[in-house]
Amino acid sequence: MTRSGRGLPIAAYLALLVALALTSAFVAVLAIVIWLPPRPPDVVPANVVAAHFKAGYEHMRETGELSRHGAVSWSVRGQAPRENEGSAHTRVTQVQLAEALALRPEQVRFAADHVERADTFVFRVRDVTDAARDGARVRRDRERLRREVERVVRERHRQHIGEAHTEDSPPEPADAEALEAEVRAEVDRALRAHRFEFDLPDLPEPPDVPDTPATGAVPTAPAPPAPPRRGVTIVAPAPDAPAVPIFARAPPGVALVSGFQVGAQLPDGRWLVMSQGRNWAELSWIGRAALIIGATLFVLSLLALWFARRLTRPIRNFSDAVQAVGVNPQSAPVREEGPRELRGAARAVNTMQARLRALIADRTKTLAAVAHDMRTPLMRLRLTAENTPAEQREKLAKEIEEVEALVASFIAFARDDPAEEARVRLDLAALLQSLADDHGAHGRNVSYEGEERVVITGQSLGLKRLFSNLVDNALKYGASARIKLRREENTVVIDVEDEGPGVPPEQRESVFEPFVRLNEEGTRGAGLGLAAARSIARAHGGDIAILDAEKGALLRVTLPG
Amino acid sequence: MALMAETPQPPRVLIVDDDGDIRDGLVQVFERAGFVASAAADVPAMERALAVTGADLIVLDLMMPGEDGLSACKRLSGKGRPPIIMLSALGDDADRIVGLEIGADDYLAKPCNPRELVARARAVLRRARDAETAPPGESIRFAGFRLDIPRRELVDPDDVVIPLSAGEFRLLRAFVERPQRVLSREQLLDYAFDNDADVFDRAVDVQVSRLRKKLERPGAPEIIRTVRGEGYLFAVKPVL
Numbered sequence: 001m002t003r004s005g006r007g008l009p010i011a012a013y014l015a016l017l018v019a020l021a022l023t024s025a026f027v028a029v030l031a032i033v034i035w036l037p038p039r040p041p042d043v044v045p046a047n048v049v050a051a052h053f054k055a056g057y058e059h060m061r062e063t064g065e066l067s068r069h070g071a072v073s074w075s076v077r078g079q080a081p082r083e084n085e086g087s088a089h090t091r092v093t094q095v096q097l098a099e100a101l102a103l104r105p106e107q108v109r110f111a112a113d114h115v116e117r118a119d120t121f122v123f124r125v126r127d128v129t130d131a132a133r134d135g136a137r138v139r140r141d142r143e144r145l146r147r148e149v150e151r152v153v154r155e156r157h158r159q160h161i162g163e164a165h166t167e168d169s170p171p172e173p174a175d176a177e178a179l180e181a182e183v184r185a186e187v188d189r190a191l192r193a194h195r196f197e198f199d200l201p202d203l204p205e206p207p208d209v210p211d212t213p214a215t216g217a218v219p220t221a222p223a224p225p226a227p228p229r230r231g232v233t234i235v236a237p238a239p240d241a242p243a244v245p246i247f248a249r250a251p252p253g254v255a256l257v258s259g260f261q262v263g264a265q266l267p268d269g270r271w272l273v274m275s276q277g278r279n280w281a282e283l284s285w286i287g288r289a290a291l292i293i294g295a296t297l298f299v300l301s302l303l304a305l306w307f308a309r310r311l312t313r314p315i316r317n318f319s320d321a322v323q324a325v326g327v328n329p330q331s332a333p334v335r336e337e338g339p340r341e342l343r344g345a346a347r348a349v350n351t352m353q354a355r356l357r358a359l360i361a362d363r364t365k366t367l368a369a370v371a372h373d374m375r376t377p378l379m380r381l382r383l384t385a386e387n388t389p390a391e392q393r394e395k396l397a398k399e400i401e402e403v404e405a406l407v408a409s410f411i412a413f414a415r416d417d418p419a420e421e422a423r424v425r426l427d428l429a430a431l432l433q434s435l436a437d438d439h440g441a442h443g444r445n446v447s448y449e450g451e452e453r454v455v456i457t458g459q460s461l462g463l464k465r466l467f468s469n470l471v472d473n474a475l476k477y478g479a480s481a482r483i484k485l486r487r488e489e490n491t492v493v494i495d496v497e498d499e500g501p502g503v504p505p506e507q508r509e510s511v512f513e514p515f516v517r518l519n520e521e522g523t524r525g526a527g528l529g530l531a532a533a534r535s536i537a538r539a540h541g542g543d544i545a546i547l548d549a550e551k552g553a554l555l556r557v558t559l560p561g
Numbered sequence: 562m563a564l565m566a567e568t569p570q571p572p573r574v575l576i577v578d579d580d581g582d583i584r585d586g587l588v589q590v591f592e593r594a595g596f597v598a599s600a601a602a603d604v605p606a607m608e609r610a611l612a613v614t615g616a617d618l619i620v621l622d623l624m625m626p627g628e629d630g631l632s633a634c635k636r637l638s639g640k641g642r643p644p645i646i647m648l649s650a651l652g653d654d655a656d657r658i659v660g661l662e663i664g665a666d667d668y669l670a671k672p673c674n675p676r677e678l679v680a681r682a683r684a685v686l687r688r689a690r691d692a693e694t695a696p697p698g699e700s701i702r703f704a705g706f707r708l709d710i711p712r713r714e715l716v717d718p719d720d721v722v723i724p725l726s727a728g729e730f731r732l733l734r735a736f737v738e739r740p741q742r743v744l745s746r747e748q749l750l751d752y753a754f755d756n757d758a759d760v761f762d763r764a765v766d767v768q769v770s771r772l773r774k775k776l777e778r779p780g781a782p783e784i785i786r787t788v789r790g791e792g793y794l795f796a797v798k799p800v801l
Contacts, residue, residue, distance in 0.1 A: 368624065368650075368651060371650045371651055371652070372624050372650040372651075374650075375650040375652070375670075375671040375672060376580055376583065376650060376671065378671065378672040379580075379583050379650075379671040379672040379673070380580065380582045380583055380586065381672070382672040382673070382674070382675065383582070383583060383586025383587065383589075383590065383675060384582075384586065386586065386589070386590060386675055387589075397674065400672055404672055408652055408653075411652075411653070412653060415653070421655070424720075424722050425719075425720060425721045425722065426721060426722035426723070426724065427717075427721055427722065427723045427724070430723045430724050430725075430775055431724040433726075433771075434724050434725050434726035434729060435724075435726070437726035437728065437729070437771065438726045438727050438728075441726070441727065441728050452774070455719075455721050460712070460714060460722050460724065461654045461655060461658075464654070464724065465654070
């Protein structure tokens with residue numbers, strides 16, 4: 001009514017949720033594929049593994065301690081490590097390693113979980129150490145070149161001067177500067193040309209000068225000053241190598257292995273074993289993938305939570321509204337919102353509520369009419385009685401009061417709607433005390449004993465009616481009533497005792513039924529008081545029972561405290 | 562009504578009921594009791610009678626053809642109207658509360674004892690004459706408490722309903738309508754026990770002590786004070 005439209009069925013909501021979940025799973029996978037680089041392999045060329053092992057083996061032999069290289073784990077075992085079924089490639093590496101270690105092939109093991117063909121591409125990034133090493137080598141070679149060129153130029157110079165004027169001892173300072181400039185020029189030229197060639201006349205070997213550049217291994221400048229020392233060629237170092245490509249072909253003939261385990265027998269007969277450690281690159285890759293999946297799941301669960309709340313809020317509202325209707329039929333109609341099924345239910349409840357309201361209105365009207373039609377003649381009678389002699393008048397008045405009491409109890413029972421009155425916090429002790437006082441003021445013997453203040457939640461008029469029904473009942477059969485109130489753990493217990501004939505056990509249930517009276521002759525009342533009292537007690541979440549008493553009847557009311 | 566207090570003229574009562582026999586019977590009862598009684602069969606007739614002769618008290622039937630007593634009472638209340646006693650075939654506590662909340666000064670269920678009706682009429686007239694504050698259908702606040710007059714209930718500062726006996730209610734109402742005045746036992750008997758002939762001074766003391774117990778709060782000042790040799794004093798100023 002408040003919102004147009006029929007709403008989606010719950011199944012549609014659920015399907016939407018499932019579709020959402022599947023979509024986000026798809027998005028997560030897609031994100032991994034798009035945003036993550038290929039999973040890094042942990043393959044290593046077998047010869048590199050072998051070289052590494054060799055270094056570790058030698059370290060062990062020299063120091064007696066295990067190598068502490070982090071990427072692989074080292075151990076010493078009594079038993080030989082596993083042998084690989086292996087490919088020819090690892091077999092070759094094994095034999096080579098044995099040779100390098102000066103061991104027999106059977107003293108070496110080379111096993112790998114996975115062996116790639118040697119001609120696959122290796123995924124490799126040129127790293128900082130590579131670059132640094134290259135740079136250091138180039139600088140060293142240049143320095144060596146410069147020293148060599150300088151030496152040769154000086155030699156040549158000295159010869160030239162010696163020919164000119166042999167008596168001269170030190171060269172002129174101007175000559176020294178010229179010499180320096182000439183050395184620089186020659187070095188530049190050599191670097192540009194990658195080659196430095198010159199001739200020297202026959203010279204005696206300079207025995208006193210230690211020939212440092214000649215003794216060092218100079219791979220790029222193989223310029224040991226040869227004994228003839230005639231045409232000398234110095235090859236200048238190549239300029240900086242171009243950037244190493246990211247994908248490079250593995251060296252041919254070398255297997256790429258992963259999950260390797262290399263072992264070799266130590267001189268004492270034990271085995272030194274090197275195993276591949278964790279592939280940290282792969283771990284971080286897995287971590288990043290997990291992050292993407294986790295983030296997607298997080299977003300999805302937030303979405304699902306929001307969705308669930310959105311779906312259940314109308315259901316909660318509905319349940320609250322229905323509860324309100326149950327307590328008070330005059331409450332506002334239930335809002336028709338949410339899934340289609342719920343809107344249908346809300347509409348049904350609203351229809352029911354409207355019917356209920358109409359019914360209540362009808363009943364109220366009927367009861368008012370009945371009350372009016374019955375009490376108007378009684379009032380007429382009562383007024384007529386005023387004109388009769390006093391003795392007759394009292395008798396008539398008494399009869400009229402009795403009929404009125406009957407009418408009152410019928411109407412009270414028929415309109416009895418415990419839900420109509422609001423619940424308040426009230427002092428039950430004060431209620432019972434004032435009930436006793438009211439009866440006492442009319443000269444009836446009703447007493448109250450118990451606590452002074454017992455606060456419970458209930459309907460003020462309803463509880464008053466409950467207890468005055470019980471007291472009236474006690475007075476009817478027993479001429480006196482004692483009310484006792486005590487508080488127990490979660491309940492309050494009210495006993496109403498009388499000194500009448502009591503209630504036989506077989507009738508203790510039936511007296512609570514409407515229109516049932518204990519003994520038919522001589523009693524007045526419609527037999528509705530106890531029935532009404534019980535229905536009020538039950539509406540409060542309590543009950544009434546008749547218990548054994550020493551004399552008379554004991555009615556026990558329990559109410560939630 | 563101020564006029565009434567000066568001259569010993571009998572009070573004028575207007576009886577409004579759609580049933581002729583009841584109308585006549587009630588007129589007889591009131592005249593016998595010394596009132597000047599007139600009758601009206603419905604609400605328009607009642608308004609005509611009020612406009613022509615006026616009345617000191619209206620006895621109003623609740624259920625009448627045409628406009629019923631409740632709506633007439635609601636319409637009349639507010640302006641300086643005479644006090645109203647509702648006489649109704651609906652005798653439930655809930656009906657009584659509705660009637661009093663609408664603004665009736667008293668409410669009696671049919672069939673009632675005619676002499677009780679006359680006694681109530683006298684009490685209503687007396688209250689209208691004496692009380693400083695006679696707000697029918699409302700509640701009076703004092704010292705954190707609230708006296709709900711239609712429901713005859715006391716609501717304490719913690720919002721807990723403290724039911725009162727009929728005697729306690731009448732006594733408390735007499736006090737809150739005459740605050741900060743010393744009231745003798747005789748006055749209290751007069752105000753609070755009008756329809757019970759055989760009560761004595763002792764009964765006042767008993768009721769007062771019961772009422773005190775219900776009003777007692779630790780740390781709070783005494784609300785009903787004893788004035789030795791004279792009577793009692795309601796010591797706080799009520800707020801409407």
